Amino acid sequence: MVVFIFDNHLVVYMIERRDVFQAIADPTRRIIISKLSQGPLNITQIGEDLDMSKQAIAKHIKILKECGMIVMNQKGREQVCEAQLTQLDEVTDWVIQSRKLWNQRFEKLNRFLAATKK
Amino acid sequence: MVVFIFDNHLVVYMIERRDVFQAIADPTRRIIISKLSQGPLNITQIGEDLDMSKQAIAKHIKILKECGMIVMNQKGREQVCEAQLTQLDEVTDWVIQSRKLWNQRFEKLNRFLAATKK
DNA sequence: ATTTTGCACAACCAAATGGTTGTCTTTATA
């Protein structure tokens, strides 16, 4: 968060550093995503076989929510979490792009060598 | 790092939390990987248009090295970094698996409904 | 021979991360 004064106004803004890459960086969050990929669950259900407090789970849920990876809907006293995994394509896109360039990394050299050979 | 005393011995061990998912979590490291995917570079070259100190770059390089995403080879006083991106498959594998389950998430429900309809 | 470059190593720092416990409100259930 950045706070400063400009033109006699208090300016406060967030540098949003939450993104999909950060969302899947934590192993617990990957487990949560895997669970939810099979269907909606409430927070207690998600935490069932995860050896940590429900509050810790709720924090991970909050992060995933902020990243747009899950959506919530209230059902009585329950918070039902539903996965929203279209965003994951951003990850595969980046990986595939890097991987592709890396696979072609010698071709450029080969072309250069072929050109200088003449 | 975990340090404790057991059976009159000082026990020190590392819980290795470096993995590919962590490696690509930071935007600077993703830029570094993208650069190196096109060919080897030394640390100074990597940091060229990145607005931060060379030491900061070196730290990211260290992390990527520890994750097995790059290999180094000395060339005089230069440390030449070369990408090693096969590990990225672990990421796509996980993403594709989750994405697949998520796409199929209604089929299970549909089968259930079809079965109970009879 | 002197200066510059590349980079390792260390100390330091603020902020973020990933967890904890305690309290409180709301909703279900016995």
Place this chain on the structure above:
DNA sequence: TATAAAGACAACCATTTGGTTGTGCAAAAT
């Protein structure tokens, strides 16, 4: 109606992260 369960909210904590500056040294360049 009393109790239990779901989860929000806050305070707290240790460790990690992502950066900084300063020092020193070996290899290159002038």
